[in-house]
Amino acid sequence: MATEQQVWLESISVEGFRGFREPALLKLAQPNGEDGSGLTFVVGANNTGKSTVWESFDAIARKLKSDVSFSEGRRNRATSGGIRIELSRADGSRYCVQSRHAETSETKGSWSTEEHPTALEIITVPSRRQFQASFGRGGGAQRDWMHDGSDFTRFRQHDQFTGRLFDLHNNEQKKAKFDELMAEVLGHRLEWAIELGEGQQGQSYYLKVTTGEGVQHTSEGLGDGIISLLYILNALYDSESGTLLVFDEPELSLHPQLVRRLREVFARFAATRQIVVFTHSPQLVSWADIQSGAAIARVFKDGTDSKLAQATRTTIDQIPASRGGWRNPHTLGVDANEALFLDDGIIVVEGQEDAALLPSAFELSGVQPAGTVFGWGSGGSGNVLKITNLLKELGFRRVAVVLDNNVPDIANKIRDAHYDVFVAEIPAPDIRDKPAFSSRSVKGLLTEDGKAIKDEFKADTRTLLGKVAGYILTGEVPIRDSIAPESQE
Numbered sequence: 001m002a003t004e005q006q007v008w009l010e011s012i013s014v015e016g017f018r019g020f021r022e023p024a025l026l027k028l029a030q031p032n033g034e035d036g037s038g039l040t041f042v043v044g045a046n047n048t049g050k051s052t053v054w055e056s057f058d059a060i061a062r063k064l065k066s067d068v069s070f071s072e073g074r075r076n077r078a079t080s081g082g083i084r085i086e087l088s089r090a091d092g093s094r095y096c097v098q099s100r101h102a103e104t105s106e107t108k109g110s111w112s113t114e115e116h117p118t119a120l121e122i123i124t125v126p127s128r129r130q131f132q133a134s135f136g137r138g139g140g141a142q143r144d145w146m147h148d149g150s151d152f153t154r155f156r157q158h159d160q161f162t163g164r165l166f167d168l169h170n171n172e173q174k175k176a177k178f179d180e181l182m183a184e185v186l187g188h189r190l191e192w193a194i195e196l197g198e199g200q201q202g203q204s205y206y207l208k209v210t211t212g213e214g215v216q217h218t219s220e221g222l223g224d225g226i227i228s229l230l231y232i233l234n235a236l237y238d239s240e241s242g243t244l245l246v247f248d249e250p251e252l253s254l255h256p257q258l259v260r261r262l263r264e265v266f267a268r269f270a271a272t273r274q275i276v277v278f279t280h281s282p283q284l285v286s287w288a289d290i291q292s293g294a295a296i297a298r299v300f301k302d303g304t305d306s307k308l309a310q311a312t313r314t315t316i317d318q319i320p321a322s323r324g325g326w327r328n329p330h331t332l333g334v335d336a337n338e339a340l341f342l343d344d345g346i347i348v349v350e351g352q353e354d355a356a357l358l359p360s361a362f363e364l365s366g367v368q369p370a371g372t373v374f375g376w377g378s379g380g381s382g383n384v385l386k387i388t389n390l391l392k393e394l395g396f397r398r399v400a401v402v403l404d405n406n407v408p409d410i411a412n413k414i415r416d417a418h419y420d421v422f423v424a425e426i427p428a429p430d431i432r433d434k435p436a437f438s439s440r441s442v443k444g445l446l447t448e449d450g451k452a453i454k455d456e457f458k459a460d461t462r463t464l465l466g467k468v469a470g471y472i473l474t475g476e477v478p479i480r481d482s483i484a485p486e487s488q489e
Contacts, residue, residue: 006241006242007089007090007091007117008028008030008031008089008090008242008274009028009087009088009089009090009244009274010027010028010030010088010089010090011025011026011027011028011087011088012025012026012028012053012056012057012060012085012086012087012088013025013026013084013085013086013088014026014052014053014056014084014085014308015079015083015084015085016075016076016079016081016082016083016084016099017052017055017056017070017074017075017076017083017085018049018052018074018076018306019048019049019052019076019301019304019305019306020049020052020076020305020306020308021076021078021079021305021306022079022305023084024053024299024306024307024308025308025310026040026042026053026276026297026308026310027040027295027297027310028040028244028274028276028295029270029274029293029294029295030090030274030293031270031271031272031273031274031293032271032292032293033271033272034271034292034293035267035268035270035271035289035292036266036267036270036271036286036288036289036290036292036293036294037270037271037289037292037293037294038270038271038272038273038274038275038293038294039266039267039270039275039276039277039289039294039295040274040275040276040277040294040295040296040297041277041279041284041285041290041294041295041296041297041340042276042277042278042279042297042298042299043279043280043285043296043297043298043299043340043341044298044299044300045300045301045343046280047301048299048300048301048306049299049301049306049307049308050248050278050299051127051248051278052306053278053299053308054124054126054127054246054248054276054278056085057122057124057244057246057276058124058126058146058246059085059097060085060087060095060097060122061122061123061124061144061146063097063107063109064095064109064120064122065144067107068097068107069105069106069107070082070083070099070105070107071105072105075099075102075105079102080102081098081099081101081102082098082099082100082101082102082104083097083098083099083107084096084097084098084099085097085098089117092112092113093111093112093113093115093116094111094112094113095109095110095111095112095116095120096109096110096112097109120244121143121144121239121240121242121243121244122144122243122244122246123143123144123146123235123239123243123244123245123246124146124245124246124248125146125231125232125235125245125246125247125248125250126146126248127248127249127252127278129227129228129230129231129232129252130224130227133206133218133222134197134204134205134206135162135204135205135206136162136204136205137162137163137166137205138160138162138163139160139161139162139163139164139166140160140163140164141163141164141166141167143164143235143238143239143243146160146161161231161234162205164234165194165207165230165234166194168234169193169194174237174238177237177238178233178234178237181233181236181237181265182229182233184261184264184265185229185233185258185261185262185265186229186258186261187257187258187261190209190226191209191210192207192208192209192210193207193208194206194207194208195207195208195218206218207222209222209226223253224252224253225253225254225255225258227253228250228252228253228254229254229258229262232247232250232262233265235247236265236269239269239273240273241272241273242272242273243273243274244273244274244275244276245269245273245274245275245276246275246276246278247275247276247277247278248278249278249279249280250262250277250279250284251279251280251281251283251284256283259281259283259284260283262284263283263284263285263286266284267286267289270289270294280341281341282338282340282341285340287319290316290319291316295310295311296310296311296316296340296394297309297310297311297394298310298340298394298395298396300344300395307395308395309393309394309395310393310394311390311393311394312393315386315389315390315393316390318386318389319386319387319390338375340394342372342374342396343372344396344397344398345370345371345372345398345472345473346371346372346373346374346391346396346398346399346400347371347372347373347374347400347401347402347468347472348374348378348384348387348388348391348399348400348401348402349373349374349377349378349384349401349402349403350377350378350380350381350384350403350404350407351377351378351379351380352376352377353377353431353432353450354377354402354404354431355373355374355375355376355377356376356450357431357432357446357450358373358402358431359373360446360450360451361426361431361445361446361453361461361465362465362469364446364452364453365453365458365461365462365465365466366462367462367465367466367469368469369469370468370469370470370472370473371398371400371468371469371472374387374391381403381404381407381410382410384401384403384410384414385410385413385414385417388401388414388417388418388421389417392418392421397420397475398471398472398475399418399421399422400421400422400423400424400468400471400472401414401421401422401423401424402424402425402426402468403423403424403425403426404425404426404428404429404430404431405425405426405427405428405429406429406430407425408425411423411425419477420475420477421477422467422468422471422477422478424464424467424468426445426457426461426464427445427457427460427461427464428443428444428445428454428457429442429443429444430442430443430444430445431444431445431446431450432444432445432446432447432448432449432450433446433447433448434448435448445457445461
């Protein structure tokens with residue numbers, strides 16, 4: 001549990017760095033003792049600016065320890081003052097790294113108050129994690145080895161990492177702790193040791209790994225996934241409460257099952273630490289963590305500019321009821337979170353049958369589908385606005401809603417809340433015919449088997465879905481955004 005004296009980091013702002021012409025603010029989750037509460041997830045498509053935000057944390061960490069410079073290619077020429085990256089703490093103090101002026105690579109770093117932490121530990125782990133199969137004994141044992149002696153670049157060599165390996169390997173207590181964590185992710189114990197070899201180039205060290213069958217191989221044959229875990233878990237295993245750990249794409253080269261186990265490790269450590277994860281993997285995001293306090297943000301492109309959007313706590317707190325727990329686990333997609341990773345252009349529907357049959361309606365209407373149907377529905381028409389709120393706060397711009405025509409009040413509420421969301425009502429009170437389970441049957445858009453559109457609805461459906469597809473492609477809301485219901489029998 002965090003002590004009362006712990007002052008957590010509150011946010012980081014980025015301006016003038018690569019695609020971020022204007023300031024972008026990422027608010028950080030603050031641990032409350034519950035698993036997952038200190039996690040901040042940053043998602044987004046490729047080439048939108050996620051790694052730039054990771055580099056911003058790296059720049060702060062470097063400047064706190066030594067120095068950092070920004071090449072001309074990293075500085076956004078449309079930002080007059082150069083780069084400005086500011087880290088804020090919950091007590092109001094701020095640390096800022098900024099260009100000395102727009103025409104230089106050199107920077108200055110300063111605290112906003114005289115009273116500030118003498119040791120602020122930020123550990124950044126890049127997405128490119130590798131080291132030479134044969135290595136020397138250089139490097140130190142400090143956790144923040146990454147910020148000492150190497151260039152400020154995503155492509156830097158990690159020769160200093162081997163110092164951490166020697167420190168870990170030669171301390172039985174540390175190695176036992178690390179090996180236990182590695183076994184938790186791998187599902188079995190990894191037997192490894194550092195060995196000295198002699199060759200034509202002289203002496204050098206290598207890792208010797210023993211598999212479960214007793215076969216040994218060297219670090220030259222070590223898989224990328226194991227190398228990646230060496231970096232990730234090495235940063236975690238001896239970290240202290242209050243440490244900020246920042247991981248860029250930790251899922252790379254890992255089997256999905258290992259990613260799920262790694263998520264559980266992250267969640268446990270995040271009870272007393274702040275952990276920021278930049279990821280493309282739905283397996284790393286758990287809605288249980290978000291309910292406990294984890295934050296979710298999305299980086300996206302607006303023209304040539306990178307933007308960052310973040311869901312508010314008020315909106316996030318509305319989602320658990322929408323998911324319905326075990327009764328409707330797929331509201332947010334496979335594992336209840338995949339929808340957060342979708343590209344722009346999303347179609348939100350009411351329920352599972354709508355999600356399953358709407359693509360068939362497009363096909364049967366002869367309309368080329370555009371966009372992606374959201375998850376497995378919203379768990380009912382009453383949840384559609386909540387899901388739409390979440391998507392809009394995360395910066396999705398082209399969100400279409402397709403409803404049955406028997407919920408006009410909900411349709412109008414969504415239109416009133418979001419003028420730029422296209423709300424369409426199908427010309428029937430349900431997606432398909434349903435037999436009478438009580439006193440009434442339901443007249444649907446499709447036949448009961450879902451294989452055909454009823455003749456009386458074909459023309460209207462083709463027009464309606466054509467508008468939905470057009471909106472997804474252009475983002476322009478049609479003036480007439482629904483088809484008048486013929487009947488609500």
